[in-house]
Amino acid sequence: QVQLVESGGGFVQAGGSLRLSCAASGGTASGYCSGWFRQAPGKEREFVGGISWSDGITAYADSVKGRFTISRDNAKNTVYLQMNSLKPDDTAVYYCAASTFSLYTVVRSGTLYDYWGQGTQVTVSS
Numbered sequence: 001q002v003q004l005v006e007s008g009g010g011f012v013q014a015g016g017s018l019r020l021s022c023a024a025s026g027g028t029a030s031g032y033c034s035g036w037f038r039q040a041p042g043k044e045r046e047f048v049g050g051i052s053w054s055d056g057i058t059a060y061a062d063s064v065k066g067r068f069t070i071s072r073d074n075a076k077n078t079v080y081l082q083m084n085s086l087k088p089d090d091t092a093v094y095y096c097a098a099s100t101f102s103l104y105t106v107v108r109s110g111t112l113y114d115y116w117g118q119g120t121q122v123t124v125s126s
């Protein structure tokens with residue numbers, strides 16, 4: 001059983017940056033596609049981005065493309081979400097997740113993820 005723990009959330013002004021981390025424990029995230037999702041109050045959970053297990057291919061939602069970057073440190077079993085040029089619309093609880101659905105592509109659907117973290121709050125003020 002894999003446990004995922006996010007950290008790095010907080011409060012930042014518009015235009016600022018934050019880096020979220022997602023550490024896997026209780027097992028290894030080896031062989032998983034890692035994804036980041038977010039949910040703002042009153043809105044549905046949405047895909048932010050992900051990184052495939054094989055080749056480290058990344059994919060992003062259009063709303064964050066060019067501003068957010070996902071990376072992975074396999075030795076540390078940790079996935080990162082670097083968020084730059086943050087906007088108030090980025091305010092949400094951010095979740096990391098792991099999926100065994102595909103080794104080669106980025107999984108965009110949250111229903112295909114097997115493990116989820118508890119979430120970390122990101123608040124961007126205008």
